[in-house]
Amino acid sequence: MTDIVTFGETMLRLSSPPGERLERARELDVRVGGAESNVAVAAARLGRDAAWISKVPDSPLGRRVVDELRGHGVETAVAWDDAPAARLGTYYHERGGDPRGTDVLYDRAESSITTAVPDELPVSVLDGAALFFTSGITPALSPTLAETTSALLGAAARAGVKTAFDLNYRSKLWSAGEAGDAYESLFPHVDVLVAAERDVDTCLGREGDPIDVANGLRREFGFETVVLTRGENGSVAVADGEVFEQQVYAADTFDAIGTGDAFVGGYLAKRVSGGDVGEALAYGAATASLKRTIGGDVAVVTPEEVESVVAENGGGISR
Amino acid sequence: MTDIVTFGETMLRLSSPPGERLERARELDVRVGGAESNVAVAAARLGRDAAWISKVPDSPLGRRVVDELRGHGVETAVAWDDAPAARLGTYYHERGGDPRGTDVLYDRAESSITTAVPDELPVSVLDGAALFFTSGITPALSPTLAETTSALLGAAARAGVKTAFDLNYRSKLWSAGEAGDAYESLFPHVDVLVAAERDVDTCLGREGDPIDVANGLRREFGFETVVLTRGENGSVAVADGEVFEQQVYAADTFDAIGTGDAFVGGYLAKRVSGGDVGEALAYGAATASLKRTIGGDVAVVTPEEVESVVAENGGGISR
């Protein structure tokens, strides 16, 4: 029986070496990453049974994604796409530094997952699972996938599997208005909302004191828990009338990509194994800070490392 | 004034290291390659003024292609595609060894060039050119591009620019029947036909003694010259009632990709600078043999090196 099941796209990531521009690089570092599999990897590495549902090409690149996730201990429940033109989403990545930021160049249109329908996915991995997670990237990838996302969230909810959803707004995929509408249509199936404060403002038009915003969302949409991530300002969560706050743990950043997913993975791993919301926020923040020191999208960490960060750094306060 | 102008797609090539499978590689070597730009590079490096017409995304990857070709001395006459989803064709490449061959995995659908129409291309580079070259890959990429290919070949022919065409059949792009029909519709605009013996058989249904086949094609379609490449068996050409034969120069193969394009580039470079067909075959064969010793799609050679291979190895006989 699985603790955490996630659903979404995982891409090939091709990065130029430090100080080298994509335009000129002669070698690219290869990794795989995607919000939902990043969450699954973090959870699996922190001791949870984690699975990931997706659709990938039946090609060396598709197998690479599966190999890498399995290597981290994630169960891969995939539909293999054997269409001749089946393609894996790809993104090119260039690390910057002021005044040049990190650059991400997507090449993900028409990837295999954009055609995924519930019937072809091995969704039986959801049976008896404790929690189902997906993010707002998934419904943005295609109308088909928007429907499939809704169907999976609904089925999970009906089967008594708790559901968690991270807004993860991507302006290159859709407009804020489209995203906001889509999110709201999914919220009836969602128990736990995770959202960047900025996305809540941009897509749902809510700003102000973060605790007020979180409480407002919770009341309006009936979430069990709302977690707001606030960048350098840490995170807050509201649940059952309680409020939790967590600071960021300082980190020397080697690679910032995947920090948010590491936070979610740590948070959910702790919640699923019985931690309270405050403990889970600390666990998520510690996982995120460790992720920053590591190349690639995923948090290659151990539970002992996460716990050591939490222990040495004190942590959040619950009021 | 340009000697040789080519038109076609150039892709990003991502190769796994020796002995490493694409499924597992952690680093990929980055090159660029495409049949028509490979021909242009060979011609430019052998001292001709060479230009390449194409359409590429206005992105680091599109600029990379342009940088690399310019670096070899090719004039790049490109339409920059600034559509947000503009993409550069890509191919993944894995070198094998018996009993595992070299593997090529295309990810080129919907690339920028597939939408190229004559009006947006900087075709003025053709004015006064000596020769225009494209291959059978170009019309295979999209119906739009098939029309554009025909239009450019026609315009070149009408403007008195000699035209050369290499069948270059790709079974992953279209069927032999589709290809054969398309080729034949273009032949009226073509002066010099280059073709692999195998493609002539597969797509045009002609087999038998290569000189007979070449003569048959020449008579039927009115080509000025027909060059048949025969793999390890060398090449033959027929022109003006003369027959030329050329053997292959032995080579230690480091990377076989682009060998045929190097042959065409060497052949055309020599013809354009006044060599006869026999000299051009030798030049092409020498360029091709050098290419095999070099990583990447293009023949990083000098005229001196090519001439040295021709001189030391004797060469073909003209009857």
Place this chain on the structure above:
Amino acid sequence: MTDIVTFGETMLRLSSPPGERLERARELDVRVGGAESNVAVAAARLGRDAAWISKVPDSPLGRRVVDELRGHGVETAVAWDDAPAARLGTYYHERGGDPRGTDVLYDRAESSITTAVPDELPVSVLDGAALFFTSGITPALSPTLAETTSALLGAAARAGVKTAFDLNYRSKLWSAGEAGDAYESLFPHVDVLVAAERDVDTCLGREGDPIDVANGLRREFGFETVVLTRGENGSVAVADGEVFEQQVYAADTFDAIGTGDAFVGGYLAKRVSGGDVGEALAYGAATASLKRTIGGDVAVVTPEEVESVVAENGGGISR
């Protein structure tokens, strides 16, 4: 339910780059390998449910082994050794070329697995398995492990799990006499014997016509099947009065290490999925030939690739 369960040590492999001696190398390539996990990887990649039982340090290096095997789809059933001095067996590897051979330098003494006893191993993975495999390396590693090997083979045989054993004589671990005695003490638990012709001669003192040798072994020890591998001379098998012969498929060798394990993995995968002994020999030989083209100890192949080698190359004859 698992098809194939293997038991043995997997080591870290550190290789110097081509042309570079271990004494001078500034970078080492890192892989993992061990006879029994190599067999499990081949079987898993060829579509079988495969598991591997072992004991590894609870350290980054132990996790690395587990990650890599899981990545190939092998279920890892390991006892984690959290002793402070727990160590992973290591070997250094230098590719040569005539007149200098490939050099292997073991640093494997006192590794975690040498202390493994049945009670601590997650042997329940054997329940209902189709086949259990280990090799003659395992009992050579320590007296404790010799006992554990015997216990596992015996338990498997008693539970109706078929057993296979590859002599795999290592002269650096024990003498031919010690090895021969140990092998013979295990044979009563073994159904399928795989052996290099050379090891049979060295350790069991049998030489001569390979079919006679195989039949002799089969008669004396009551094996169901005996497979003899004969290097460049291919392989023979005897079973139920039938004799099978298989030639080697020609290969460009990039890395010869693991060739024998790939053969065994391919052979067992085919047998477990219903192939007859002759088909299994061909499958094993094809897997082995592909392995030679790939860096590392394991056969990173697909069933389609193996089948293509078998199909194109004809194969062995059954008399």
Place this chain on the structure above:
Amino acid sequence: MTDIVTFGETMLRLSSPPGERLERARELDVRVGGAESNVAVAAARLGRDAAWISKVPDSPLGRRVVDELRGHGVETAVAWDDAPAARLGTYYHERGGDPRGTDVLYDRAESSITTAVPDELPVSVLDGAALFFTSGITPALSPTLAETTSALLGAAARAGVKTAFDLNYRSKLWSAGEAGDAYESLFPHVDVLVAAERDVDTCLGREGDPIDVANGLRREFGFETVVLTRGENGSVAVADGEVFEQQVYAADTFDAIGTGDAFVGGYLAKRVSGGDVGEALAYGAATASLKRTIGGDVAVVTPEEVESVVAENGGGISR
């Protein structure tokens, strides 16, 4: 018609990896760089037609320089030196960190360019150009080259091509006194002087308030414009009675080499395309700040990136 033509030496740069000393490095990163070609590359990448005049060996290393500059879009107008002993200037580069600085080891004596005379250089590229640029490194390389530099500056001035000159004092090439004399002999041909405040002090013996210094130089030598670069203190320019000041844009420095040349390239590119001196200073400062984040001597940037830095950072004030 070319916007900006530069003249000078370009060297091969060989750098040890991060944290590795030249004395011990086993691999060196290869780049090319030289003050004048760095300026040309920046200008070309920012949209100007830029050319570079030089003399290089007819060797793989000479071709490498030409390839790389052409790749960035610079027209290369070179005399090929086919003397058997022709050599390309080289420099070894080691990145440091406090208390060890960046180390540069020149091996440039007797390079091909030191023998360059006007007659052999393809100076026709200057015809109709908007601006000619060289730096104080060029006349320092040999007496012959000092004469050639003077001849080219003079010819440009006479042909109505505006001239710009950067002092670029190199104490390893000549003494401050020799340099100062040489500079002053060239000033009559120079319209735009760019100089580091430090070099003005060292070689021309002028220090004090930078605006006073700039105005003093302008008055005495009749420059149209004087630009003083002041390291962390930004830059100032005086022209036509106007004074311009520009701050430095903060940057995470990956590789500081070429920062000054990027500034000059950005400045001149903006001026040639019609920007006023203040806009050009901002453009130069932004190009320089981006350069710092990139490995190698040249500013691999786009106009959009430069403009984005200028837009977000405000910029200089004109009084």
Place this chain on the structure above:
Amino acid sequence: MTDIVTFGETMLRLSSPPGERLERARELDVRVGGAESNVAVAAARLGRDAAWISKVPDSPLGRRVVDELRGHGVETAVAWDDAPAARLGTYYHERGGDPRGTDVLYDRAESSITTAVPDELPVSVLDGAALFFTSGITPALSPTLAETTSALLGAAARAGVKTAFDLNYRSKLWSAGEAGDAYESLFPHVDVLVAAERDVDTCLGREGDPIDVANGLRREFGFETVVLTRGENGSVAVADGEVFEQQVYAADTFDAIGTGDAFVGGYLAKRVSGGDVGEALAYGAATASLKRTIGGDVAVVTPEEVESVVAENGGGISR
């Protein structure tokens, strides 16, 4: 005649690349390091005749250690261990960054040196030497080596060779109590004690004002000189009633490992060549700060570089 002779274990160091975890790295950087050879290398590079006594396997790895030390100019006086299972101590190294520290994973048990007895070591290199150095790591490696360490220190003292000893407490090798007892048993043979303030507290139970601590040690055990290193707080030394203090020179740290040994090597090199204690502290601190900027365990520096750091930074005060 040798200036400085050291005795101890040198290990192979295998490091994962920046940002990469040991668990996942595909390549490891290879270096060699050990406290006593690090000291010898620093001294040799700073112009002293330095030798190192040890026992290493007669294998490529043992030769590698010897090659590398000889390369830095150290005379290697080693016993070659030709036992089949002879092994070189190894350590795996992973650079971190907050909140993840640098990780060191030892695999050094049962290495060749643990069996070294005086008779097999080429101790004649000590004849006429000025100074003998070892550290508290050496006696911790095995009871045999503890005896050998004592014997060598005693012999040196008796032969009039000055002796220096650095506590270098390693909690992974023994307890603080065991270490403290062992240290005290060696102190009668020691003239110069170097110790980290933290180790003095942990193992010898002395804390408080560092000068008081140093003086206390000196009085109780009769050392000629006591040097206490205090991390970021610099160092102090007491000798002949004089007190010396030295600050740390600021450094951009690329690799912190070996900093302490570089300090000792610089200190001893200066002392042996006639510098007073204060000059030696400055020399040691400068060597240490340079070491931090360089990858690997050893200080790849020149005397000029060390002197330049000392000169520019002022330095310690002697009261």
Place this chain on the structure above:
Amino acid sequence: MTDIVTFGETMLRLSSPPGERLERARELDVRVGGAESNVAVAAARLGRDAAWISKVPDSPLGRRVVDELRGHGVETAVAWDDAPAARLGTYYHERGGDPRGTDVLYDRAESSITTAVPDELPVSVLDGAALFFTSGITPALSPTLAETTSALLGAAARAGVKTAFDLNYRSKLWSAGEAGDAYESLFPHVDVLVAAERDVDTCLGREGDPIDVANGLRREFGFETVVLTRGENGSVAVADGEVFEQQVYAADTFDAIGTGDAFVGGYLAKRVSGGDVGEALAYGAATASLKRTIGGDVAVVTPEEVESVVAENGGGISR
């Protein structure tokens, strides 16, 4: 007391990766090599006390040469050149493959050693040596060095040190006539002549049966021994009326550079330790064959490896 002392230039070697042309390589592999130090390294690695006399710049590159030779166990007796423009000879190296050969591009003019005079060289290392070796490259480097070579050979001969000389003709350094004259002027000081059959023909105008040629040289110039190397045809030697012949040992060639020097190093090492001429030829041939399998100029081998090649391959016949 030293067994073998050599004198000559050692250069930095910069090689492009396999399949990559120097014109395009982004990384270069760094090695050091020179005929005489290659001989010294081979001799030192084969157990002889070997020293190398030279003059190198006091720079990181000069130190690199010294480090690397010391690392192989060679005593480095160098004059450090602290002239500001002191330079180390360099060569660029590109591995080819038919029909493109290995390319070597020298950049060695005006290197430090070209100014070496006997007085500044630490020639005391010759005192009591058994053998002095230099090659025909050394006098070719400059007139000064030709005189110094003669002086050292003469001094060695007068001091009773045996002398060996390898013609090593380099057509890029001087003409065959100049070389021949220079060689003959040195022959009076030479005891053992080693020469490629081809060089004897080119420079000394002697061809024909190799034994006749060798005997002719021996008679005319009074050499003790003449060794002729004949490429794939092996080698012959004449000494004291005896004739020795040796075949080549087959080798998979990874890097052919330095093969001849490895032969000489092996030959001299064996002679100096008492082997007869026939044994020494076999030893030289075996060392040369091993060298071919290893990257770089020097034979990174052990005596055991050389002896194993000799033992397994039989060897030459003495008539």
